[in-house]
Amino acid sequence: MPRHETTQQDQESQQEIRRAAAALGRRRLLTVTGAAAVLAFTTNLPGSAQAAEADARTAVSADPFTLGVASGDPLPDSVVLWTRLAPKPYEPGSGMPKARVEVQWELAHDQRFRRIARKGTTTAHPELNHAVHVEAQGLGADRVYYYRFRVGKWLSPVGRTRTAPAFGADLNELRLAAVSCQAYHDGYYTAHRHLAEEDVDLVFHLGDYLYEYAVDAHGGARAYTDRTLPAAFNRETLSLEDYRLRYALYKSDPDLMAAHAAHPFLVTWDDHETENNYADDVPEDGGSSQDFLVRRAAAYRAYWENLPLRKPQQPKGPDMQLYRRVKFGKLAQFDILDTRQYRSDQAYGDGWQRPGPESTDSSRTMIGAAQERWLLDGWRASDAVWNVVPQQVTFSERRSDSTDAYKVSMDAWDGAPASRERLLAGAEAAGIANLMVLTGDVHRAYAYDIKRDFGDQQSRTMGTEIVATSITSGKDGTDRAANWNSYMGANPHLKFYNGHRGYVTVRLDKQQGRADFRTVAVVTKPGSSIGTAASFVTEVGNQGLHEA
Structure with a gap:
């Protein structure tokens, strides 16, 4: 299996990696080295880096929704809405700046978004490859909703999702x-x-x-x-x-x-x-x-x-x-x-x-x-x-x-x-x-x-x-x-x-x-x-x- 070469930055990170690995409890890191190790444990997550915040109107110059949208893990009052910003999906970094980007989201009762059920703003972090996971809350049980995202002038495709029935509901x-x-x-x-x-x-x-x-x-x-x-x-x-x-x-x-x-x-x-x-x-x-x-x-x-x-x-x-x-x-x-x-x-x-x-x-x-x-x-x-x-x-x-x-x-x-x-x-x-x-x-x-x-x-x-x-x-x-x-x-x-x-x-x-x-x-x-x-x-x- 090919291995990554060890850099000076990797060597300086070893002490932090060992502390993070020890905190995992179930496993213990002994001798892992290399650039991959920096990503393997709890480093390089939002909050551990000082990423700048980008202006989506200028920083995202091409359609970032090339990977579409998705939803999942429905509960009676909540569902996860997903997308990932990737103007250039086949390139490392996906064509995104190494900066936080504000993403707007909407959840509606209808496909034309005339009856908005919930909306908000979230942040796409470079440490997570600009992936977005919105846990939309306060929804009605066993209902169909439509959702979409917006970044600057760019609007995502529309997704359709559904919440789970209420706990104890008598389903046919x-x-x-x-x-x-x-x-x-x-x-x-x-x-x-x-x-x-x-x-x-x-x-x-x-x-x-x-x-x-x-x-x-x-x-x-x-x-x-x-x-x-x-x-x-x-x-x-x-x-x-x-x-x-x-x-x-x-x-x-x-x-x-x-x-x-x-x-x-x-x-x-x-x-x-x-x-x-x-x-x-x-x-x-x-x-x-x-x-x-x-x-x-x-x-x-x-x-x-x-x-x-x-x-x-x-x-x-x-x-x-x-x-x-x-x-x-x-x-x-x-x-x-x-x-x-x-x-x-x-x-x-x-x-x-x-x-x-x-x-x-x-x-x-x-x-x-x-x-x-x-x-x-x-x-x-x-x-x-x-x-x-x-x-x-x-x-x-x-x-x-x-x-x-x-x-x-x-x-x-x-x-x-x-x-x-x-x-x-x-x-x-x-x-x-x-x-x-x-x-x-x-x-x-x-x-x-x-x-x-x-x-x-x-x-x-x-x-x-x-x-x-x-x-x-x-x-x-x-x-x-x-x-x-x-x-x-x-x-x-x-x-x-x-x-x-x-x-x-x-x-x-x-x-x-x-x-x-x-x-x-x-x-x-x-x-x-x-x-x-x-x-x-x-x-x-x-x-x-x-x-x-």
């Missing part, structure tokens, strides 16, 4: 979508364009919003002939600048911008936002944890800067609490998990392996002890009809074949079955009757019955797992992959398996849940139409998937 239905895995270099975001037109209340992004892999001058599978991407994209992301630029590339896509402008998002990450298959502070190649935590700090910081997240999610160096709970009346409780930051290192060197003592060790965890207690406590207190768990990697057992020598993925919950067992036992003890797990990661659409004991198909069906296929990752895909027969034969609780790209929509009401697997034919060419590959329902109080 809830409509959501789940997406994941959008490798820019694997194709066009056509699915996001269709998602923008769906009638849903919110969208869950289940991880791999970004990929750390290089994107060549022609955009990979997009095969650009009309433009050339800067050389800065044609390398793996390592530094804060690398991650920031990669987000600029992804978020400049018009189809992704359309999806964000149409719906509020609830996001969680998987691995590629930092590095493939990392586990806690262990990098993919098993190298130095100290060096990896510097990279992780840069990745986490860029993630927060570029997504509509609240202030409690702002990272402290290499740590960021992303797991959180959102309730939609009495109908649904969403417990959003983080299966990367606290997990045990993958058993048997990762990959597909035979289960054995290392993987079945009772101490193994996917989410860490604190998050596990938080989830079980939340289930015990829940009075929701549906308890939905948006998370990253396949939760249900997934055997490679029907032989005694079958293998399972050590990166999924099969690599830590004791952790899965603790959650299933906890859900059973809490009386959770209607459990739905939403999953990404695998670039396939799956529909599972969650069995109390996957080794006994006659055991109770605890709930369902709905796996969203990728937006682009894996390129065009196919209806039936080469292992379709093996998977379907080895896993009777697997009810559906499709390899095309797209997303899933879910409708929850008091009688049933319905999942529609929406797919596009190709992503290596733009403009593909959308269709429904399959639809399944599961009944309230009688879990188990049936074709609709």
Whole structure:
């Protein structure tokens, strides 16, 4: 892994970095050096630098809203509004002055902004790459709003958002979508364009919003002939600048911008936002944890800067609490998990392996002890009809074949079955009757019955797992992959398996849940139409998937 050269300024910063790192508590910095370390912990944040204040009328000479707008994390009286000022998004610094810039925002009941609900002014800080996170307060529950930003003479695109229903509200239905895995270099975001037109209340992004892999001058599978991407994209992301630029590339896509402008998002990450298959502070190649935590700090910081997240999610160096709970009346409780930051290192060197003592060790965890207690406590207190768990990697057992020598993925919950067992036992003890797990990661659409004991198909069906296929990752895909027969034969609780790209929509009401697997034919060419590959329902109080 390339390293940054140490400068005199870096050396002078070491004492401050060590003090900041010691304050993190959970981790201790020992010997990290280099320019990246200055950014890795609590330095270079607003208040620690003496940035001047710029006059937006003169300092911003080109449209700063090239990355669009977004909203997220809705509460009954509040929602996060996001944008980032980037007149030149593909350049370091995004074409902005190294100064604070005043940003005006408006939230209205109508698209023409004749009935203003809330408005205000906030500051875009250079230390945060001029990202803006407005936590608009005092809003009405379960209402649609429109929002926009203004900097000098420049006006942003208009976004549409929605607040959550009141706590305890008696909802009739809830409509959501789940997406994941959008490798820019694997194709066009056509699915996001269709998602923008769906009638849903919110969208869950289940991880791999970004990929750390290089994107060549022609955009990979997009095969650009009309433009050339800067050389800065044609390398793996390592530094804060690398991650920031990669987000600029992804978020400049018009189809992704359309999806964000149409719906509020609830996001969680998987691995590629930092590095493939990392586990806690262990990098993919098993190298130095100290060096990896510097990279992780840069990745986490860029993630927060570029997504509509609240202030409690702002990272402290290499740590960021992303797991959180959102309730939609009495109908649904969403417990959003983080299966990367606290997990045990993958058993048997990762990959597909035979289960054995290392993987079945009772101490193994996917989410860490604190998050596990938080989830079980939340289930015990829940009075929701549906308890939905948006998370990253396949939760249900997934055997490679029907032989005694079958293998399972050590990166999924099969690599830590004791952790899965603790959650299933906890859900059973809490009386959770209607459990739905939403999953990404695998670039396939799956529909599972969650069995109390996957080794006994006659055991109770605890709930369902709905796996969203990728937006682009894996390129065009196919209806039936080469292992379709093996998977379907080895896993009777697997009810559906499709390899095309797209997303899933879910409708929850008091009688049933319905999942529609929406797919596009190709992503290596733009403009593909959308269709429904399959639809399944599961009944309230009688879990188990049936074709609709």
